[in-house]
Amino acid sequence: MRQGSRALPAMAFRPARGYLHIKDMQEEKLKAEIQHEYDNAAILEEYDRVYKPTYTLEFDRTGELVVYTCDPLKHKTIYLQYPYIFYESCIPLCLFMYLANPLSLPYYATFAFFGLANVLWWPRVWQLHSMQYRIKKMSLLRGGRYVKFERTSIAGDVFTNWVEVRHFHPLTEDFKEFDDRDEADFLDERGQLKYELACELEHFKQWSVNDQDVDVFFMKEGVVHHPEVFEAITKGYHIDTSDFVINTAHDERAREPSYNV
Numbered sequence: 001m002r003q004g005s006r007a008l009p010a011m012a013f014r015p016a017r018g019y020l021h022i023k024d025m026q027e028e029k030l031k032a033e034i035q036h037e038y039d040n041a042a043i044l045e046e047y048d049r050v051y052k053p054t055y056t057l058e059f060d061r062t063g064e065l066v067v068y069t070c071d072p073l074k075h076k077t078i079y080l081q082y083p084y085i086f087y088e089s090c091i092p093l094c095l096f097m098y099l100a101n102p103l104s105l106p107y108y109a110t111f112a113f114f115g116l117a118n119v120l121w122w123p124r125v126w127q128l129h130s131m132q133y134r135i136k137k138m139s140l141l142r143g144g145r146y147v148k149f150e151r152t153s154i155a156g157d158v159f160t161n162w163v164e165v166r167h168f169h170p171l172t173e174d175f176k177e178f179d180d181r182d183e184a185d186f187l188d189e190r191g192q193l194k195y196e197l198a199c200e201l202e203h204f205k206q207w208s209v210n211d212q213d214v215d216v217f218f219m220k221e222g223v224v225h226h227p228e229v230f231e232a233i234t235k236g237y238h239i240d241t242s243d244f245v246i247n248t249a250h251d252e253r254a255r256e257p258s259y260n261v
Contacts, residue, residue, distance in 0.1 A: 070222025
């Protein structure tokens, strides 16, 4: 060691006491047992809105009953729908006013036309985004508490969601809430929709995010395969599925257009 240098104490190279120390296993075991009891505790939910169909329900092999089907991209006007096409047609005019300035307006006035040209396409984006909330297929799951949605985007992406039936709230034709959802009348004498039915969902989980008060739409051009069950679901009734059969026919293939309808 050179003269004048100081040697560091040996404790400086040792980890502090408690670092990487084994925890008290008795305490950790007690925590694990309490957490296990909490996770497996039965949760009792009282819900008196239960509807029992007047006929036997026929589920497929996966325990699903197709209630509603539609092809939104086939029946919904997309690219030439008013008023979105009117907004977009004004974009060239706004750019002309900004670049040419035929009225000799001050700079801040012409720049407003430039900003307007950049926002007139926003309504179109929201319109295309709303297409994925038009339900393509809704199936009741065995047990009667949940339904499965199949939705599609303008790009052809298919989304699948599971929604609890009690979160449904049907809306009127002008998208307002009914005073009493049990008195809602949206099916005709044939059991088909009178208008494009919008339903507000109290909770709707999509992309791992639980959204609240989300509106989904059942188009009038769609087919209601079980009007009695469809009406009960959209009014927030759990379905009593105690009277059911399972369709085990070998001549039916999954994902066919007429599958289990």
